[in-house]
Every structure is written in C-alpha cells, then in structure tokens.
Amino acid sequence: MSTLVQLDGIEVDHDGKRAVATTDLEFPEGSFTSLLGPTGCGKSTLLNTIAGFVTPSSGRVLMDGAPVTGPGPDRGMVFQHYALLPWFTARGNVEFALKRFGLPRAERRERALESLDAVGLADAAEKYPTQLSGGMRQRVALARALAAEPRVLLMDEPFGALDAITRARMQRLLTQLWQRTCTTVVFVTHDVAEALALSQRVVVMAADPGRVIADHRLADDPASDRTAPHPLHARIVAQLGTDS
Ligand SMILES: Nc1ncnc2c1ncn2[C@@H]1O[C@H](COP(=O)(O)OP(=O)(O)OP(=O)(O)O)[C@@H](O)[C@H]1O
Numbered sequence: 165m166s167t168l169v170q171l172d173g174i175e176v177d178h179d180g181k182r183a184v185a186t187t188d189l190e191f192p193e194g195s196f197t198s199l200l201g202p203t204g205c206g207k208s209t210l211l212n213t214i215a216g217f218v219t220p221s222s223g224r225v226l227m228d229g230a231p232v233t234g235p236g237p238d239r240g241m242v243f244q245h246y247a248l249l250p251w252f253t254a255r256g257n258v259e260f261a262l263k264r265f266g267l268p269r270a271e272r273r274e275r276a277l278e279s280l281d282a283v284g285l286a287d288a289a290e291k292y293p294t295q296l297s298g299g300m301r302q303r304v305a306l307a308r309a310l311a312a313e314p315r316v317l318l319m320d321e322p323f324g325a326l327d328a329i330t331r332a333r334m335q336r337l338l339t340q341l342w343q344r345t346c347t348t349v350v351f352v353t354h355d356v357a358e359a360l361a362l363s364q365r366v367v368v369m370a371a372d373p374g375r376v377i378a379d380h381r382l383a384d385d386p387a388s389d390r391t392a393p394h395p396l397h398a399r400i401v402a403q404l405g406t407d408s
Pocket residue numbers: 178179183201202203204205206207208209210374
C-alpha cells in the first residue's frame with residue numbers, strides 16, 4: 165500500500181509549550197490506524213495537524229507527497245460532539261457541508277441522501293438534530309464527512325459520548341463503511357479494546373510532551389472475534405500505565 169499521509173518530523177507547540185515532540189508517522193492508503201493515549205498526549209493535536217487546522221512548528225504533513233497548508237476536502241473530520249447545525253435537518257446538515265465544494269444543488273442533495281442511506285438514516289433525512297438520538301446524530305456527522313468522499317477520515321473520539329450498545333453498533337457500521345469505501349481512517353480513542361477491535365494498527369502515545377511510544381501492526385483485518393480479549397490488550401494497557 166502506498167503512503168497517503170506522512171508526518172515528516174513534525175513538532176507542535178501550543179502557546180509556547182511543546183504539545184507534540186518530533187513525530188514521524190506514515191499512513192498507507194486504505195489503512196485504519198488508531199491513536200491511543202492518556203489525556204493531553206496530543207492525539208487531537210496530531211489529528212488537527214493532519215486536518216490542516218493546526219500548523220506544525222516544524223516538520224511537514226504531506227498528503228500524497230504534497231505539503232498540507234490548510235484544511236481541504238480530501239480530509240474529513242468527525243468530532244465527539246457531532247457539531248451539527250440545529251436549524252438544518254439531517255439532509256440539510258450534509259448538504260450545507262458540501263456547499264463549499266461548489267457542487268450544484270441537485271448533486272448536493274443526491275450525495276446527501278446517498279450518504280445518509282449508507283449510515284442507515286434514509287428515513288430520518290428530514291428530521292432535525294433535536295429529534296435524533298445521540299447515535300443517530302453521530303451517524304449524520306459521519307454521513308456529512310463521507311459525503312465529500314474524503315481520502316482520509318479523521319475521527320476524534322467519535323463514539324466517546326455514546327452508550328455501550330450504540331457504540332458497538334457504530335463500531336460495526338464504521339468497519340463496514342471502511343471495508344466498502346477503502347477510505348484511510350485515523351481514529352482517536354482512549355479505549356484500548358475499541359482501538360484493537362477496529363484497527364489494523366494501534367499507535368500508542370504518552371504525554372509531557374506528547375509523543376509516540378509504540379506502534380503495533382495488527383492483522384490486516386479488524387479482529388473478528390470481539391468476545392475474547394485481544395492478545396495485545398494487556399501489553400498496551402501496561403504501556404499506557406508505565407509511560408503516561
Ligand atoms: N488550542 C490549544 N491551545 C493551547 N494548548 C492546547 C491547545 N490544544 C491542545 N493544547 C494542549 O496541548 C496538549 C495536547 O492536547 P490534545 O488535546 O492534543 O491531547 P489529547 O491527547 O487529544 O487529549 P484528550 O484525550 O483529553 O482529548 C495538552 O497539554 C493541551 O492542554
């Protein structure tokens with residue numbers, strides 16, 4: 165698999181304080197990677213740097229070999245707290261996000277309905293966020309990100325606010341969508357089991373300053389047996405405990 169996103173010696177400072185120490189990481193096209201680590205270790209900062217919301221103090225982010233200079237439609241983002249606009253319906257939220265790409269109205273509508281259908285929300289397209297459950301709102305946020313057909317999907321603890329059953333459903337949905345679309349996914353989580361269940365690779369980070377302390381390559385496909393603890397589970401928990 166060729167490299168799609170490359171972090172080339174990036175360092176990130178916030179208010180003069182080092183948030184992320186020198187980091188080199190490559191994300192192959194079509195891969196699913198989780199970033200795992202304690203609070204404040206720089207997971208969101210790394211994600212925001214790939215998204216182009218944060219500019220590294222040194223080093224470069226490369227997308228297909230070209231330097232990232234700001235946000236772009238090739239990188240979609242899903243946040244923990246949905247960030248839906250309450251005055252738009254589910255469909256309206258997705259269509260609005262597509263507006264900045266200059267797509268004609270009819271195509272925006274078609275793409276919005278298609279991506280809502282892909283996340284199982286075809287029947288809720290005309291509902292407003294307040295009429296939707298937390299899981300449904302997060303599906304709208306996922307549909308909104310996918311509708312732009314990004315090459316990289318950046319997910320910042322997307323299921324952190326959901327109850328356990330909804331979370332498990334969303335994990336299954338994400339795995340299906342990833343397998344179908346082959347989008348490159350970078351997924352931030354605090355949850356070791358979630359990272360192991362979803363990913364092909366788990367990058368473990370520590371804080372003060374934020375840095376990578378382990379890079380685990382798993383099997384090519386996400387674990388199929390979710391009932392048994394993953395063999396790496398205890399090792400990663402130990403890494404988080406001793407180095408964080
Ligand atoms: N916009 C900002 N301005 C100043 N400092 C920031 C900013 N964003 C993050 N930081 C600091 O940078 C460090 C890394 O924060 P970051 O949010 O990336 O960590 P995280 O691993 O995502 O944490 P969490 O799991 O709690 O979301 C922390 O010390 C944080 O306080």
